[in-house]
Amino acid sequence: MSSLLNADAKAEQDRLKRAAAEAAVTLVEDGMVVGLGTGSTAAFALEALAARIAKGLRVSGVPTSEATAALARRLGVPLTDFAAHRRLDLAIDGADEVERGTLNLIKGLGGALLYEKIVAAASRRFVVIADATKLVDRLGERAPLPVEIVPFGLEPTLDRLADAGLAPLLRRIAGSGEPFRTDGGHAIADCRTGPIANPAALDRQLRAMVGVVDSGLFIGMAAEAFVGTAQGVQCLTPQ
Numbered sequence: 001m002s003s004l005l006n007a008d009a010k011a012e013q014d015r016l017k018r019a020a021a022e023a024a025v026t027l028v029e030d031g032m033v034v035g036l037g038t039g040s041t042a043a044f045a046l047e048a049l050a051a052r053i054a055k056g057l058r059v060s061g062v063p064t065s066e067a068t069a070a071l072a073r074r075l076g077v078p079l080t081d082f083a084a085h086r087r088l089d090l091a092i093d094g095a096d097e098v099e100r101g102t103l104n105l106i107k108g109l110g111g112a113l114l115y116e117k118i119v120a121a122a123s124r125r126f127v128v129i130a131d132a133t134k135l136v137d138r139l140g141e142r143a144p145l146p147v148e149i150v151p152f153g154l155e156p157t158l159d160r161l162a163d164a165g166l167a168p169l170l171r172r173i174a175g176s177g178e179p180f181r182t183d184g185g186h187a188i189a190d191c192r193t194g195p196i197a198n199p200a201a202l203d204r205q206l207r208a209m210v211g212v213v214d215s216g217l218f219i220g221m222a223a224e225a226f227v228g229t230a231q232g233v234q235c236l237t238p239q
């Protein structure tokens, strides 16, 4: 019974993710170079983009992960890279938490935060897509904060995160027992922060730590968030 309820809730969440993704993909114009996000919501956006390409839209995409690149190839979405395009017109990506008002984000539970941040930073317009469960009053309320770290010196870096009160847990590939590695070859520590009072200060503190590559905090980067709700898709802008 409860697994049926869970299946229903998951189907509804997927419906809202898809609706948000489809709304964001309407922003894509002919000739654009688009940053392609990672995760289940971003996969719905890729499907919507592929459907428009099948009808004649000409675009190319820069993927934020090998998984997204593989899906894009399967769906027939042409890929390009930063060597050919230093600036992207638009990037569309999911998020683990979206803070109401600021549109600051936690990203990276899918393990692609560094490449996602590089793509978002290189884009003229960065658009977030999410279902309503991702909206929070304060970042860190529900999701852990992923922090990407260099494997060399992993243990002292984890100690540094623990000394900062962040209770880091290493992300592991389910079942294998091996530490998870990002496409860039780094490890990820998921940190329990609780509600974060000053995300910009925490992001600065983390990025200043030896051994830390980047944090999953995306501060002041999102221009809009398309959020799928039971009442329809809301387009939020930073207040």
Ligand SMILES: O=C(CO)[C@H](O)[C@H](O)COP(=O)(O)O
Pocket: 037, 038, 039, 040, 041, 042, 093, 094, 095, 096, 106, 107, 108, 109, 110, 111, 112, 113, 116
């Ligand atoms: O940051 C991410 C991957 O690194 C994803 O965008 C985030 O985890 C959301 O995933 P989903 O759309 O599957 O809920």
